[in-house]
Amino acid sequence: MSIYDSLNKEQQKAVKHDKGPLLILAGAGSGKTRVLTHRIAYLIDELNVNPWNILALTFTNKAANEMRERVDKIVGYGSENIWVSTFHSTCVRILRRYIECLGYDRSFTIYDADDQKTLIREICKFLEIDTKNIKERTLLSVISSAKDELISPEEYELNAQGDFVKRKYASVYKEYQKRLKSNNALDFDDLIYKTVELFQNNPEVLDYYQKRFKYIMVDEYQDTNTAQFRLISILASTRNEEGEIEHNLCVVGDDDQSIYKFRGANIYNILNFEQQFPDTKVIKLEQNYRSTQNILNAANEVISNNVGRKDKSLWTENEEGEPIHFTQYDNEYEEAENVVRDIDRMINDDGADYNDFAILYRTNAQSRIFEEKLILKNIPYKIVGGVNFYQRKEVKDLLAYLKTIDNGLDDIAVKRIINIPKRGIGLTTIDRVTAYALNNDISFYDALRHAEYIPNLGRSAGKISSFVSLIEVLKSHLSSPDYSLEDLMNEIIEATGYVTELEAEETEEAQGRIDNINELINKVVTYEKNATEEPTLSEFLEEVALVADIDSLEESNNVVILMTLHSAKGLEFPYVYLCGMEDGIFPSYMCITSDDPTEVEEERRLCYVGITRAMKKLSLSAARQRMVRGETQFNKPSRFLREIPRYLLKQSASSLAPRFPKNSSMERNSFSGSSYSNKTMNSTLFDKTPYQVPKSSLHSNPYATMPKKQFAVTNAEPLAYGIGDRVSHFKFGTGTVSDITQGGKDYEVTVDFDNAGVKKMLATFAKLKKETN
DNA sequence: TCTGGAAATTTTTTT
DNA sequence: AATTTCCAGA
Numbered sequence: 001m002s003i004y005d006s007l008n009k010e011q012q013k014a015v016k017h018d019k020g021p022l023l024i025l026a027g028a029g030s031g032k033t034r035v036l037t038h039r040i041a042y043l044i045d046e047l048n049v050n051p052w053n054i055l056a057l058t059f060t061n062k063a064a065n066e067m068r069e070r071v072d073k074i075v076g077y078g079s080e081n082i083w084v085s086t087f088h089s090t091c092v093r094i095l096r097r098y099i100e101c102l103g104y105d106r107s108f109t110i111y112d113a114d115d116q117k118t119l120i121r122e123i124c125k126f127l128e129i130d131t132k133n134i135k136e137r138t139l140l141s142v143i144s145s146a147k148d149e150l151i152s153p154e155e156y157e158l159n160a161q162g163d164f165v166k167r168k169y170a171s172v173y174k175e176y177q178k179r180l181k182s183n184n185a186l187d188f189d190d191l192i193y194k195t196v197e198l199f200q201n202n203p204e205v206l207d208y209y210q211k212r213f214k215y216i217m218v219d220e221y222q223d224t225n226t227a228q229f230r231l232i233s234i235l236a237s238t239r240n241e242e243g244e245i246e247h248n249l250c251v252v253g254d255d256d257q258s259i260y261k262f263r264g265a266n267i268y269n270i271l272n273f274e275q276q277f278p279d280t281k282v283i284k285l286e287q288n289y290r291s292t293q294n295i296l297n298a299a300n301e302v303i304s305n306n307v308g309r310k311d312k313s314l315w316t317e318n319e320e321g322e323p324i325h326f327t328q329y330d331n332e333y334e335e336a337e338n339v340v341r342d343i344d345r346m347i348n349d350d351g352a353d354y355n356d357f358a359i360l361y362r363t364n365a366q367s368r369i370f371e372e373k374l375i376l377k378n379i380p381y382k383i384v385g386g387v388n389f390y391q392r393k394e395v396k397d398l399l400a401y402l403k404t405i406d407n408g409l410d411d412i413a414v415k416r417i418i419n420i421p422k423r424g425i426g427l428t429t430i431d432r433v434t435a436y437a438l439n440n441d442i443s444f445y446d447a448l449r450h451a452e453y454i455p456n457l458g459r460s461a462g463k464i465s466s467f468v469s470l471i472e473v474l475k476s477h478l479s480s481p482d483y484s485l486e487d488l489m490n491e492i493i494e495a496t497g498y499v500t501e502l503e504a505e506e507t508e509e510a511q512g513r514i515d516n517i518n519e520l521i522n523k524v525v526t527y528e529k530n531a532t533e534e535p536t537l538s539e540f541l542e543e544v545a546l547v548a549d550i551d552s553l554e555e556s557n558n559v560v561i562l563m564t565l566h567s568a569k570g571l572e573f574p575y576v577y578l579c580g581m582e583d584g585i586f587p588s589y590m591c592i593t594s595d596d597p598t599e600v601e602e603e604r605r606l607c608y609v610g611i612t613r614a615m616k617k618l619s620l621s622a623a624r625q626r627m628v629r630g631e632t633q634f635n636k637p638s639r640f641l642r643e644i645p646r647y648l649l650k651q652s653a654s655s656l657a658p659r660f661p662k663n664s665s666m667e668r669n670s671f672s673g674s675s676y677s678n679k680t681m682n683s684t685l686f687d688k689t690p691y692q693v694p695k696s697s698l699h700s701n702p703y704a705t706m707p708k709k710q711f712a713v714t715n716a717e718p719l720a721y722g723i724g725d726r727v728s729h730f731k732f733g734t735g736t737v738s739d740i741t742q743g744g745k746d747y748e749v750t751v752d753f754d755n756a757g758v759k760k761m762l763a764t765f766a767k768l769k770k771e772t773n
Numbered sequence: 774t775c776t777g778g779a780a781a782t783t784t785t786t787t788t
Numbered sequence: 789a790a791t792t793t794c795c796a797g798a
Contacts, residue, residue, distance in 0.1 A: 189788095363785050428774085565786080590784060591785090629790085
């Protein structure tokens with residue numbers, strides 16, 4: 001049997017595509033990652049493509065790691081040479097090698113949103129811009145969009161001629177870019193922008209990567225922005241032996257799941273792909289292996305209200321399943337309490353696991369109430385998103401020390417820690433040093449080193465010089481051979497008394513901060529242990545800069561997951577609670593009041609994403625009354641609820657106050673009223689309730705039934721070896737089988753190889769032979 | 774230079 | 789409601 005037999009017809013077509021541009025329109029749950037990984041395997045095993053010539057791009061580390069893991073399992077040989085990584089890491093890797101061509105130093109640092117804001121604030125002060133009139137975040141978003149569109153500061157300035165405000169923006173953008181460069185720093189957008197610039201200005205560098213990446217694959221293509229599009233298209237324009245331009249570019253995406261417009265994503269990248277790349281082959285994957293028919297029908301109906309989308313419709317062989325539940329509660333507390341109670345009941349009565357559940361919402365702020373109720377019920381949970389670990393004050397402080405040691409040009413980092421802990425170096429002193437640095441065209445840190453020559457510093461000069469010598473001592477220790485990054489971290493904590501100070505506080509909050517610091521030390525240790533080459537401070541800081549919150553989500557953790565709809569993309573859960581379904585919350589107030597109708601369409605796509613996360617049961621809820629930023633709001637049920645056909649919905653009465661919106665019959669369930677009538681308990685929102693709850697397999701583990709359906713293939717033959725047996729692999733040599741588990745259609749075998757370490761692989765592809773002696 | 778309390782501000786989503 | 793910024797006083 002072949003590994004491709006388990007794929008459906010369309011999936012096979014995509015996998016077996018040879019050369020030229022390929023657009024795979026993959027609906028939610030249609031097995032796109034399977035297609036991507038199998039296509040990589042096919043290229044290598046059947047078309048003899050060198051693994052070294054393959055580049056696979058994703059948006060999150062999580063997606064990249066998953067793809068890497070799955071590719072490792074099915075590709076026979078050389079899978080470690082395939083370049084699987086995120087856009088941002090890929091660009092960093094390229095820039096670390098060649099950024100000197102652009103006049104930056106190779107040890108550049110990466111600025112996060114916080115650093116950007118600090119920098120913008122400094123610039124506003126410098127250019128005497130009143131931040132009451134022009135907000136920092138406006139400036140940041142203007143600059144970010146410009147970079148996403150590959151518009152340089154000079155070009156922006158040219159286009160801003162007649163417009164006073166735009167000219168201001170232009171001056172800030174110009175200064176911002178100038179300072180980033182003198183700080184030897186790049187922001188997130190720069191990573192892409194500068195790589196494109198590098199390729200455009202240095203044909204020999206471009207040529208190298210074009211020859212290397214002969215086959216390029218892009219996941220979540222609908223989320224790419226203009227800069228990323230340019231990056232991909234330049235890279236993918238290679239010449240074949242006959243000297244013709246060839247685009248061996250395979251993109252996978254779903255225009256209906258494009259939800260990152262605010263981040264610069266350009267939906268026309270996917271909508272116009274066929275025009276951009278003539279001779280594109282288009283393959284649609286419409287069979288869904290994830291959800292019940294009811295869930296898919298609801299999703300299809302909702303998304304059909306959008307115009308200007310590629311026509312497609314998901315279908316499934318799965319059962320009809322439960323109806324979609326909707327409950328309107330009196331307020332957000334009741335909503336949270338009942339959702340949590342429902343989860344608790346299903347865990348106790350139906351044998352569901354914690355990680356079968358996801359609570360999804362539009363904004364991070366909605367998570368808190370759920371968190372409180374989960375704690376009350378003693379249910380383990382994890383909140384994805386919100387304040388990232390690396391954004392915590394204590395973590396940022398310590399990282400700023402590391403950055404200062406690593407790249408003395410990073411003024412933002414130096415200024416952050418110069419008075420942490422308190423050294424009696426205040427704003428006045430910092431301003432004087434900054435002015436000196438500016439006048440002499442040196443970095444802030446270099447100015448500190450010359451503190452004795454700076455006028456009017458007074459007693460501060462001595463304080464500064466002791467700070468400088470602290471940093472210099474740490475630097476010199478780091479350059480000695482036996483000194484690890486862990487040692488450096490500990491010495492920083494020791495020298496600054498950071499933890500001691502927190503311990504003295506004796507509060508729970510301080511203890512939490514100490515825990516975070518210990519966690520950071522763990523990350524350093526893990527990094528050093530796993531580093532493939534000599535661990536460096538730069539590389540550690542880079543790894544830290546590019547993590548997303550979703551990356552740390554381990555499927556093995558048996559906890560209830562709480563996150564925003566945005567974070568949920570790409571994931572699936574048996575039971576999904578989609579909360580806060582109210583006009584003004586979801587869709588958001590901003591987009592309802594906007595005169596741009598495409599904004600509601602983007603929210604609708606977000607709704608589509610949310611609905612299609614659910615495998616077995618989807619529960620929707622809304623609150624009549626909700627406190628938002630200290631103000632009580634009375635919201636109507638979301639307009640998206642009206643777009644779900646009533647026969648798919650089952651409305652339950654909220655536990656305390658069984659009240660229903662007024663005109664609840666005749667037209668397609670209209671939730672128009674903000675006043676309520678006193679209908680009886682038994683009435684529903686709709687004029688008929690034809691729904692019968694099917695006797696579905698609620699009690700069984702959903703993961704056990706789904707994958708079997710997905711791969712309708714007979715089980716693999718019994719294995720010729722068992723746990724403890726000695727086996728041999730054509731590449732990894734001999735080893736001992738340490739574990740065998742039944743996964744889907746195949747056995748997953750864990751082998752502890754004598755020379756290659758522990759590997760997990762699928763029995764069918766591993767072709768292990770039992771050692772007879 | 775540092776502190777605490779009052780006042781202002783939050784506008785979705787995030788690699 | 790919660791967080792950040794502002795400002796007077798020590």
